[in-house]
Amino acid sequence: MHFAQVVARLRLIGISRPRTSYSHQAAIECFDPNTHVFEPKTTIEDIFVAVEDRTVTYGVVPFENSTNGSVVFTLDLFCDRSSQYRSTRVCGEAYLDVHHCLLSPAKDLKSITKIYSHPQAFGQCETWLNANLKGVERVDVSSTSKAAQIAAGFEDAGAIASKIASDVKGLKILAENIEDSHDNTTRFFVLSATKRSGVSTGEWTVEEGGGKKKDKSLLSFTIDHKLPGALCDSLRVFKDFDLNLTSIVSRPTRVVKWNYIFFVEFEGHAETDNAKQALEELKRYCVDLRVLGSYVDKQGRKGSRYKES
Known part of the structure; x- marks a missing residue:
């Protein structure tokens, strides 16, 4: 074949x-x-x-x-x-x-004049960096692995990356577990983007309504600022329909100044009766509303692979 x-x-x-x-x-x-x-x-x-x-x-x-x-x-x-x-x-x-290492061809930390990594990795190692490499230039790159590849080409460069990335020729581990939090x-x-037939609206097997696995759903919406208290009222909808919020974050719409797209995650599948009723009510306060997906809650289930429907 x-x-x-x-x-x-x-x-x-x-x-x-x-x-x-x-x-x-x-x-x-x-x-x-x-x-x-x-x-x-x-x-x-x-x-x-x-x-x-x-x-x-x-x-x-x-x-x-x-x-x-x-x-x-x-x-x-x-x-x-x-x-x-x-x-x-x-x-x-x-x-x-996620456990980060400081990788470099240099003989010690004092020899490093520039550090490469992803912005997220820099943010996760802020305390260690300020204590050990304060003032050293930081350069954002697309991934921690890319940072390791770049650093390998300069004797005075370092990279924040995984221990696995130390396999890149010329790199050695100068410090391990440099992340601010041990967990x-x-x-x-x-x-x-592939649609499936059947009762599940996602790619994975979903046990709805009393199933053994707990589901979560993610949606995005923009509120109508012409309605006083629209943001407050939109969030109250989830409480009224007994949906527990697990996360809320926002990003600018880039259409109108100081107007935001809100991302909300709640416990439950978007196709359950109370969730569908909540989304209908939520539309009263929104200019735009999108359900971005429902999925099995995997928090605390490390190591179990997904089962495709």
Whole structure:
């Protein structure tokens, strides 16, 4: 059998480039490497494009970190201000313990004059950096693995990356576990634009209404500022319909100054009766409302792969 025929029978998973990235590690937690092909992409946006174009079956993107908060690059793509990703939905989540190292060809920390990493990694290691490399120039790059590749080419450069990335030739570990919090965790979303038949609205098996697994749902909305108290009233809807909010963040609409797109996550599946009633009520206060997906709550279930419906 030709390689192309083999790949055609497997599921393609879009992940951040290169393969030693944290996104790759999260993807391995979700998908069996024997039945899925991991296809590296340069940026998070490239993953969204590939999912929307269906050149990959799924995409794995970072959404938030327990130490440094939301990944704004991902949030801005979910904003979809140009209506490029209308079919892309969240169909699963994964949690990954993240431990950073300082990698460098240099003999010691004193020899480092520049550090490369992803902005999220810098934010997660702020205390250690200020204590050990205060004043050293920091350079943002697209991924921690990319940072390791760049740093390997300069004797006075360092990179914040995973221990796995130390396999890059010329690098050695100068410091381990430099993250500010010992339980530093990143949550990843699994994306898909492929519709499935059946009662499940997502890619994964969903046990609704009394099932053994707890679901969560993500939606985005923009409120109508012409209505006094619209934001307050929109949030009260979730309480009125017995839906527990687990997260709320916002990003600028970039259409009207000081107007925001709100992202809300709640416990429960969007297709349950009380959720559907809540969303109908919520529309009274919103200019725009999108359900971005429902998925099984994987918090605290590290190591269990998704079961496709």
